Amino acid sequence: MRSCWVSGIVAACLLLCGGSSLAVAGPAVEVVVGADAPPLERLAATEWVAQVRSLFDVEAAIVESPTGDNPVVLIGSPKTNSAVADAMGADWPELSDQGHLLRSRKLKGQEALVVGGGSPVATLWAVYELGRHFGMRYTAHGDKIPAVKPKLDFTGIDKTLEPQQQQRIWRTVNDFPVGPESWGLAEQKTMLQQLAKLKYNRIMISLWPWQPFVDYEFRGTRKQTATLFFDETFPIDSDTPGRTALDRAPVFTNPDFAAAKTYDEKTAAGKKLLTGIIDEAHRLGMTVGLSISPLEFPKEFAAVLPDAPKPHGIGNLVIGPGPKQTPDDPLFRELVRTKIRAYVETYPTIDHMYFTMPEFPNWNAPAKTSWQRLDEKLGLESVIDYDAVVQAARERQTVANGDRGESAVQGNITTLDFLHNLDPDGTMLKAPDGRQIGGVLTALDPALFPIADKLVPEYIELLHFVDYTARRVVQNKELLAGLPESAAKRSMIILTLADDNVGVLPQLATSDIHALLNETQKLGWAGFSTRYWMVGDLDPTLNYLALAAFDSSVTPQQANVELIDGICGPGVAQRMTLAFDAIEKATAIIDEHDLGFAFPVPGMVMKHYASGPVPAWWEEANAAYNEAMVEMYRSQTRAGKAGRNYILYHAKRHEFAVTYFAAITALRAAAQAKKDGDNELAIEELEKALEAIYNATHCISEVAASNSDRGLIAVMAAYGFRPVSQEYERVEADE
Known part of the structure; x- marks a missing residue:
């Protein structure tokens, strides 16, 4: 069209x-x-x-x-x-x-x-x-x-x-080939134009330390890492399933980096991409911010940090403060300021900087001392004491509880102590033209919510990440009420539209997002930010958010009918709504039973090559995806031509999901057969798995509409088709 x-x-x-x-x-x-x-x-x-x-x-x-x-x-x-x-x-x-x-x-x-x-x-x-x-x-x-x-x-x-959600933030770039990290400027601009029509007013460009978007040097050590996709490569050859949807390049990547080979070439391409995003967003009336983790650096900066810990995270690409760095360490403070100023000077027209707390903090040892220093300055213990904060983090029901919860809140406390001394003269976020760039603190630990008004200066906004999925946040929504009123009115909630841990399968969580918007609006919060990877499945949620942001009485059901009636004509919305409900059911089942089920990293498929019975919940989730697929194909017969094309994309995505489950079910059977010494049966099941992976990937190639879809084809080849083929050859050689 x-x-x-x-x-x-x-x-x-x-x-x-x-x-x-x-x-x-x-x-x-x-x-x-x-x-x-x-x-x-x-x-x-x-x-x-x-x-x-x-x-x-x-x-x-x-x-x-x-x-x-x-x-x-x-x-x-x-x-x-x-x-x-x-x-x-x-x-x-x-x-x-x-x-x-x-x-x-x-x-x-x-x-x-x-x-x-x-x-x-x-x-x-x-x-x-x-x-x-x-x-x-x-x-x-x-x-x-x-x-x-x-x-x-x-x-x-x-x-x-008039807006019911004052701040409507769209996150982009971030990570993974199935996400907007793979989008070139042309695709980013197209999406920004759609976001303007959906009335988003802020863009948040989420960045990682190892990506090719900034260059800086500190005490003789220059940034050298400039990579995408956690430094994973995705070769494309004549055997790659679904290759007809890809160009003839030997490797899948963001098209704006296809010709970049050296560090300087990649960094120049990255600067051009982000500058283009910023300029287009401004043209459309949106403000733009960069989101960074201020305490994390590419691993080459270990050379200037005494006793820096080993690189960590996916791909072991980043380092952070080690045991020799205290929150008042002038060397570490200088390094962090150098990095932040590099972003400000590289992108001088940005409006906000988002500082994100580390997801897995290891700067925990100074936490008690940091608490005491913050208490002396801010009077924290007039509200809650240190032991009660730690206990709250341990006892909550979010993913980060127990030891992980304690580590998370201790890392927050140390980081907040550090940030309080990072910019004593107020110049760190001064733009080259003299403007003051707005600051946003992301992922304050919920155990610290009761003292957020004391910990975070009133001129800093708050963006809250409570848990990985909307369903999990709803289950713990009592945490949201912990913010004092003065902190709530400058707070936004991160709404996970689709989670990378649930992975490459279609996802919807509109009902839970509806519940969260109602809750945060009741509490006086300022708005929301999105979190997602594959965007093509998310029209029901995007349409709901566009309507509900200006009319809090809108329900997901009403938004779904409005969307489908408009695109497909009368007589279609009922079946498509059944399909959307089935997708929400599948999303919730996977989230409940195996967060990380289709996480797009090495081992995504082969981790299911394990002996034992197929979990009952696999069958439940697969049945829900199958129901969604069937309802969509039925809906196609009632829709007009444009509606049929629209529905076909979504039907193929859910055919992909059903076939993906067929692949991992066959893998499970192959592993059991191999354990039982029945190599002939193992080979037969591995053949079924390969055929299912091929067919699933072909479903996407038939309707690929974005570089995220094409990234999924590359991911399925790298983490599915090739490793299963290699295992098939090994087992066949043993036969």
């Missing part, structure tokens, strides 16, 4: 540059912008021209004053467009800078529609809201024209929207 934003630019160029009319049958529409309209309002007008042509097949012209001959759409506010002031008179309501409206009026005897907002970006959102009003649906893979053509009618429209 032709992208609406592209056609809008073409239409605007024809109208503004050539002055020629578009030969499209039907009545004309005038799109009126102010003579001195800001760029975002001119973009809004261009976008509406594109949507008019897509929705109604009529001519639309951008003008600065209405002629009185045609229906008009007035873009902007009374301050930016005199025609809006004329049409609205004294009826323009008080709007926040995110508030926007659609209002039917009369102007010069013609039907008029005011499309405006309390700021230029809110006006842009109003245009996208108008498209939604007429049936346009905005998905991760582009705009979807309504299955039933709407009537061009500007009468009777009266809608005012």
Whole structure:
């Protein structure tokens, strides 16, 4: 389907540059912008021209004053467009800078529609809201024209929207070939344009120390590591299943790095990519921040850290503070500041820096001393004492409990002590143009929530990671109430749309996300940030969030019907909703029984090559995926053409899941046969596993719509097809 934003630019160029009319049958529409309209309002007008042509097949012209001959759409506010002031008179309501409206009026005897907002970006959102009003649906893979053509009618429209979730943050880059780390700038821009239509107002670029996005030197040691995907490589050859969906490159990677070979070339490519993301997000009215782990560094910096611990994490690529580093160590403080300033100076137009607490901290030994120092400064023990904090971390029911919980909260305490002394003169987050970049602290341990207002300065926002999946956070939602009011109002929650631990299988958690939004709104939190890897499955959740962010009464069921009715036409939503419910069930089963089940790392498939019976929950999860697949294929027969294509993508993703389960079930049987000394049966089951992996991968190659999908093909080859083939050859050689 032709992208609406592209056609809008073409239409605007024809109208503004050539002055020629578009030969499209039907009545004309005038799109009126102010003579001195800001760029975002001119973009809004261009976008509406594109949507008019897509929705109604009529001519639309951008003008600065209405002629009185045609229906008009007035873009902007009374301050930016005199025609809006004329049409609205004294009826323009008080709007926040995110508030926007659609209002039917009369102007010069013609039907008029005011499309405006309390700021230029809110006006842009109003245009996208108008498209939604007429049936346009905005998905991760582009705009979807309504299955039933709407009537061009500007009468009777009266809608005012104000945000219920003030901060709507989208995370990008991050990690893994199945995630946006594999997206080049062209794909990132396309997604950003869809996010603008879904009314996100912040972008968070999540980065790892070993990635090729910054260069710095400290005391003679220069950063040397510049890699992607935790330094894993994904070769593509003639035997790679699903290779028809890949280009002819010998290795799968982010396309913007395909020609980069050296450290400097990779870093230059990385800077160009991130700068492009930042510029495009700003063009669309969003703010942008970089998210880093300030205490972690590529392993070459062990040379400047006395007794640095061994590299840790996936791929053993990072180091952090060791036993010789105390929270007041000037050398370590200088190293951290050097790294942070490198990011600020490399990306001088960013608006925020997010400082993330280490997921698996090892800087725990100084925790008690750090607590005492913080208590002397901040009066922590007037609320809670150290032992009670540790006990709370140990006894909670999140993944990080027991010893891991104690380690997590101790690492938080030491890190907070360090951060309190990191920027005494307030210059660390000063942009080159003199602006103060906003600070955000990510992943404060929930055991510290009761003293968050004391621990974290009021000018720092808080982004909370409570547990890996939305289901797990709902089960522990009582923790959310622990924040004092002054901390809650500057807090956002991380909503896991799809978890990397559950992995490469389709996931939905919209019902749990709905529960979390309701809870955090009740508690006065400011908004949310997304967490995901594969985005193609997530349209139901994305559509729900877009609606619920401005209308807290919206339910997932209502959002699903609105999405599917718009794309597929009547008579389809009921079955697709059954499919979505089945996916949520499968997601919850896997999360409950085996967090890490399809985690996209080496061993993803072969870890299931183990003797023993197939777990009963495998059959339950597989049955749920099968139900989703069947309902989707049934839905296809009722949908219009565009809807059939849309559903096919999702049906194939769930056929992939069913076939993936067939593969690992065969692997389990092969391992048992091998243990029993029946190599002939083991070979037979390994053949079944190989065939299932091939077929599962082929399902994705048939509908691959993003580099995440293509990354999944590469992952299945590297972690599935090749290691199983090698085991098949070994067992066959033993026969």
